[in-house]
Structures are given as C-alpha cells and as structure tokens.
Amino acid sequence: MNRLSSTFLYLAAAAALAISGCGGVKAYVVQTGGSAYKPIRPEEVSVYAGDIAGNRWVVGPVTVDVVGDANAALEELKKTAAAIGADAVLHLRLTKITGFTNRTGLQGMAVRTKP
Numbered sequence: 001m002n003r004l005s006s007t008f009l010y011l012a013a014a015a016a017l018a019i020s021g022c023g024g025v026k027a028y029v030v031q032t033g034g035s036a037y038k039p040i041r042p043e044e045v046s047v048y049a050g051d052i053a054g055n056r057w058v059v060g061p062v063t064v065d066v067v068g069d070a071n072a073a074l075e076e077l078k079k080t081a082a083a084i085g086a087d088a089v090l091h092l093r094l095t096k097i098t099g100f101t102n103r104t105g106l107q108g109m110a111v112r113t114k115p
Helices: 003-020 070-083
Strands: 025-028 057-067 088-097 103-112
Touching: 057 070, 070 088, 070 103
Parallel strands: none
Antiparallel strands: 025 057, 057 103, 088 103
C-alpha cells in the first residue's frame, strides 16, 4: 500500500470515528413561556405515535440519537422526557441510519397530561 492510500485510510477512519461518536445525542427545548416541571422517573413516561385525547400541556420537543436499536433509543427518549417533567411523548418519529455505525433517532413532542 502506498503512502497516499494509507494516509487516506487513516483520515477516513478518523473521520468516521469523529462522526459516529462514542455515545448518543440528546436534546430538548422547553417551550417559550412554558413551565418547568419537576423531573419524574422514566418508567412514568408513555410514548404515542400520534395524538391523545384529553388535556395536555406542551413542555417542548425532545430528540435522541443513539448507537443501537429502537429499544435503546426509546430508553434514552424516556429518560430525556422524564428529566424535563414530561409524562408523555406524542407524534413519535423514528430515524434509522445503517452503515459504519447503526444509529437510531427518535423525536417527538414532550407533554404533561396532568398539571
């Protein structure tokens, strides 16, 4: 292997590791004018593909991106929603990226079903 090829392979591997990261990404935004709720346990968070009947108070959007499958992403999503006091996540959206690393993303709207 010539020097240019080995340098390219090294740079490609370094870039792939930097892009994939070791863990995942979590993000949430509490809605402007929204209330800050006390954190709850992740086991108390329900997840729905669509909307639900009844009253709900929007906390804000939540998103996670993890190396792993949908179950790992769901666990992280519930932890993230629980940390901001949401007891449900509505309009769940799943994103799968396969390749060098298998990544799963979930996003939805975190809400409170109880004031």
